[in-house]
Amino acid sequence: MTSISDLSLGLPSDIQADVASINEGADGLDRLCRTMLGDSETVDAGFRASAGEFTDLIAWDIVTAASTELMAWEEAAKSLTYGAATLRLWAGDIKDYRLARAGLERRWEEAVSNAEAAVSRIGSRPDMHGSLTSGAFETAKVEELETLRADLLSEHTKHWDTLMDQADQTKKDLRDGPGQSTLERLLGAGLLTGAQLSRFSDTVPGMVPDLPSEGESPAVVGLWWSSMTEDEQRQALKEHGELLRALDGIPVTVRDELNRGFLQEEISRLEEEVAEAEEWRDAAMGPWPTGGAWGTYHAMKGLEDVQGELDTLTTLRSRLEDPNADRYLLSLDTEGRGRAIVSSGNPDTADGVATLVPGTTTTWQSVNGLIGRSDALLESATDADEDGEHAVVTWVGYDAPNFVEAAFSGRAEGAVDELSGFQEGLRVTHQNTSPSHNTVIGHSYGSTVVGHTAQGDDGLDADDIVLVGSPGSNADHVSELGFAPDDVHTSTAENDGISMVTGFTHGPDPTAPGFGATVFDSDPGSEGGSWPLGDAHSEYFDRNSASLEYMGEVIAGQR
Secondary structure: OOOOOOOOOOOOOOOOOOOOHOOOOOOHHHHHHHHOOOOOOOOHHHHHHHHHHHHHHHOOOOOOOOOHHHHHHHHHHHHHHHHHHHHHHHHHHHHHHHHHHHHHHHHHHHHHHHHHHHHHHHHHOOOOOOOOOOOHHHHHHHHHHHHHHHHHHHHHHHHHHHHHHHHHHHHHHHHHHHHHHHHHHHHHOOOHHHHHHHOOOOOOOOOOOOOOOOOOOOHHHHHHHHOOOHHHHHHHHHHHHHHHHOOOOHHHHHHHHHHHHHHHHHHHHHHHHHHHHOOOOHHHOOOOOOOHHHHHHHHHHHHHHHHHHHHHHHHHHHHHHHHOEEEEEEEOOOOOEEEEEEOOOHHHHHOOEEEEEEOOOOOHHHHHHHHHHHHHHHHHOOOOOOOOOEEEEEEEEOOOOOOOOOOOHHHHHHHHHHHHHHHHHHHHHHOOOOOOOEEEEEEEHHHHHHHHHHHOOOOOOOOOOEEEOOOOOOOOOOOHHHOOHEEEEEEOOOHEEEEEEEEOOOOOOOOOOOOOOOOOOOOOOOOOOOOOOHHHHOOOOOOOOOOHHHHHHHHHOOO
């Protein structure tokens, strides 16, 4: 009789490929391209500016070269750019296959473990009819496992066939040059910026809309923007500024300029509303009051609310204008719970970029306090890597739940498209030749948002995710998030009240050993404190804390 211990999943051997070596090869092509172009974003200007320097390396006088030779020089730069991106795409395909393979192995191991435990529990006891021995029970479990094995092997075959198709396409792409389908994949994956993709103008004209829509893919938005001349861009800003200021795929400096203009408009509007509210209050409290006590209350409350909004915006303006800080306003919406996205550091030029996703009760008016957390993360990343350039984005980009809504997944599901699109947009607008190291940090319910987004149709385009003070990530195991266990970092402080609710509504505790993530230490945190979760729930970003130091190292790519 076949026993459970005799069974194995029997997956075929893994592909013989070293992802790190492939990425190193891509980095080598990038270095050669930078030498040719003098780190210029524009090929036409770049190869002329660096021609004299490169002439010494290849013994070819580019400075006086004929137009045909200059075209060959430009084609070489394009080929290097495309080759590096294609290699990184292939490395990503291998990584995705291995994550899927690991998921299949985990499902098999869990099923085997559960079957063995079930057989052990029944022992030699008969069932209620006195007919099922442990041997017969094990035989039934073996049959179940054999059926599961066949299903898992079938799933693996599909993943393997996809990988082999991608391998064939990679060979063709490297041999024959760019085609539109591959360029679309590269742009969508953030491996080519819109400016880089515009070099292949003969291949991509069908990808460029006349004007992107509000829900347009950031990759298409980036291509549209970079396909225009400077005059055309200025005209687009003039005619469509309200659309472009919140559109992922538009460069950070452009969005910042548009949103600062909107910020000033909002401040002027609120200053007028404050003046009107003061008149209403004075009338309600004057010698001939209107509306009685109820009218006085409403007048005072109305003034308090509008003054609070104005104070938030004037403080934000001061933070943006701080000469000792490098901040960018990427989105602002003061309607309802609103939106406020501010970056400390420029993500378009940074080597390491983090996005901080906050949790319950967050609104646009929370932005100034959250900027303090982002600043602390930026300082920690700089301490971890003083030679690198880093940026941390405060992302109030979704409708965060109130305390009642936080028990449910609706607000997290509603944030998936916005967070996924924002992360893709960071890839599209990044200006460096090599991709930045991107991290998404979810705090409290923000970690639930990160989990839902990672499992969404478009996934989460990041290198690492961090979940702190998490009530759950909507995943039973780390493999469901689409990241390797080493790239998912989780921590919950000893005194964080979130531990009382973790595991009830949003999946198991991400710090549990069975979840499979990389768990890091946090300080115990303060005992007691503000309702409902205590002060420790908000202390992960405190300066000189163990959690802040670790997160800084993740942002810097050192974990």
